[in-house]
Amino acid sequence: VVLTVAATGSGLGKGGQVPKPRKVTLTDVAQHARVSATTASYILNGRSVEMRIASDTEARVRIAAAELGYRPNRAARSLRTKRTATVGLISDFIAGGHFSSQLLTGACAAARASDHLVVIGETGGDLDVEDLLIDEMLDRQVDGVIVATRTALRITVNPRLAGVNTVLLNCIDLTSQVPAVLPDDLTGGSTAAGLLLDAGLEDGIWVVGEDPVPNAVAGSLRLAGVHARLAEDDLTLAGVVPCDWEVVPAYDAMSAWLASGARPRGLICLNDRIAMGAYQALAEHGLDVPGDVSVVSFDASDLATWLRPRVTSLELSFAELGARAVDLLLTDPVVGTVVRLPMPVRPGESVR
Amino acid sequence: VVLTVAATGSGLGKGGQVPKPRKVTLTDVAQHARVSATTASYILNGRSVEMRIASDTEARVRIAAAELGYRPNRAARSLRTKRTATVGLISDFIAGGHFSSQLLTGACAAARASDHLVVIGETGGDLDVEDLLIDEMLDRQVDGVIVATRTALRITVNPRLAGVNTVLLNCIDLTSQVPAVLPDDLTGGSTAAGLLLDAGLEDGIWVVGEDPVPNAVAGSLRLAGVHARLAEDDLTLAGVVPCDWEVVPAYDAMSAWLASGARPRGLICLNDRIAMGAYQALAEHGLDVPGDVSVVSFDASDLATWLRPRVTSLELSFAELGARAVDLLLTDPVVGTVVRLPMPVRPGESVR
DNA sequence: CTGTTAGCGCCTTCAA
DNA sequence: TTGAAGGCGCTAACAG
16 A cells, blocks of 8 residues: 655645545456456345355455445446435425424334435425425435325325325325325224223313314314214213314413313313313313313323323324335335324323 | 327236326437437536527427426436435434424425435434444435434544535534534523523522533533623522433422422523423422522423413524534535524513 | 446537 | 537346
């Protein structure tokens, strides 16, 4: 090895540790191992048995590759194979708090398990941006795209996704047959109601929250599940306290409602933020949880464990959702597949 | 246009709307416009003036491109140009709740503004995974990589990033000269203390929380800022209530401390979750916020607005952090650049 | 069992 | 002002 010194003063670029030793190519490896590029390619792609490569040839190539620190140029490979080992994930709001980040964790992990990478895009709900992002991803030859929404929604898939390997995540398109992954809200609602019934409640059970937009689907499904479960025991829901799925709106709605004299026995909050608002309102009205009122909610987010007493909540594993979506995408899903993930109970101390 | 019907029954693949009309290539456009691929390339890459292309030639090409719906194949382009218009973002924990998702929002937006896409990877704190992800990204020829951490950390940049365009996000490497973007915690600490002083407090000011790991850097900087500001008025900090930066640990620590008779006048909580735990403990000890105790915290997350009364918090805009990191990366940053983002006050009702 | 040959789609000297 | 030719690094027929 000869040490070269740059004669011209500033030969070093940014972070310039090394004079950049041109990237090692497959041909380099092949020459180093005294075989053709083809052979090297076969071996390095795990096709040596299939191609019945001599084991010493294989060894030579592998050693050469290791010594040279060979790494395939995936742009070149993609140009040939039309595959990139990359999936696109487009969401309306990636920063949906608790929600979306976990989703990415799951998606990344699943992708990596299949030697894929995830490229992301956030539309902010803007359809033009969605068009743009999809085009960019398609230009980069992603092997498939996942379309996700922060809130479970009924949507229409973007037309330019026609013919593209696509999976819907936390949303669903009734008209097309695009596969989708969502939580099992119907069963979840039923489970939530069951928790209250098991605690001995028979009446005074209310649902807090309602779908904020017409095409939202989670709330109504959960409500339907609640109705169904109560009906099994010949009971009926006392009613619904409508409010947005946020802390302050929930607090406001609950406060007004309690101030008007309402005295519920059990509350099924459509998410943990609603539960937090409800807790605050209940406390201000001197109502104890779970002594006076039992509370069940959805999401089992961190928030649920922060409240005192911790609220019993139905776990919605976004990480799992993300992972399943990727897995589905990578297995060339059957048209019309709809995966509904169960929502297990994560117990707190909010049910009597 | 001739309508072709597949003779063999099941010619349609998944989602099979169309018999897949082979992707339009630059050559197609050129032929359609009766020019060479070279000319088409120049025009479509905005070099028509530079190349002094005849305007009607340009028009023909543009029309052809539009009619055919031409989209460049970026894999092919990358093979030539060695650039992908893609940046990598590697984080230890993407699902750091509130935190990281906003960061991605900012990064995505900034990237898109420069016609780039973001590919992400999560290491889970595992250095082997980090190696792997970096390699995968480099194989895909990303134009640069951002290394982010959930908690502000002093780190050592991965050696395989040597010579690669890199920016650190919410972390810093003292030995290398890799550019970094972080919040201005020192000034933030000073500001927080100032808020309490402006409210007339002079003693009984405590900091709640401390750096959980030795290489964490945010806590000590904020603490230093607090000390500095108090010293300006010839005052001193009453002390520190050490605890992890989470709700329950903060609640536990505060509860024990208050039970032992402590009666603080002002609390500087190192984040909003600590503030929440502190609120709970204060309430249980009959202490009113802000009547008995003024509280200031950091992050200005949603949580800060959920608490009652809302806590006055120093805003840490992760979206801004993410955006700045991408911008820095895309402008070939000067070695040693360290960007410190200000933390503006977001007022609540927690300071007397 | 291994090498030769031919592109994938694009950009870019070099000529005309 | 435009076109012809070559090659980025890799894979896949097709020979031998």
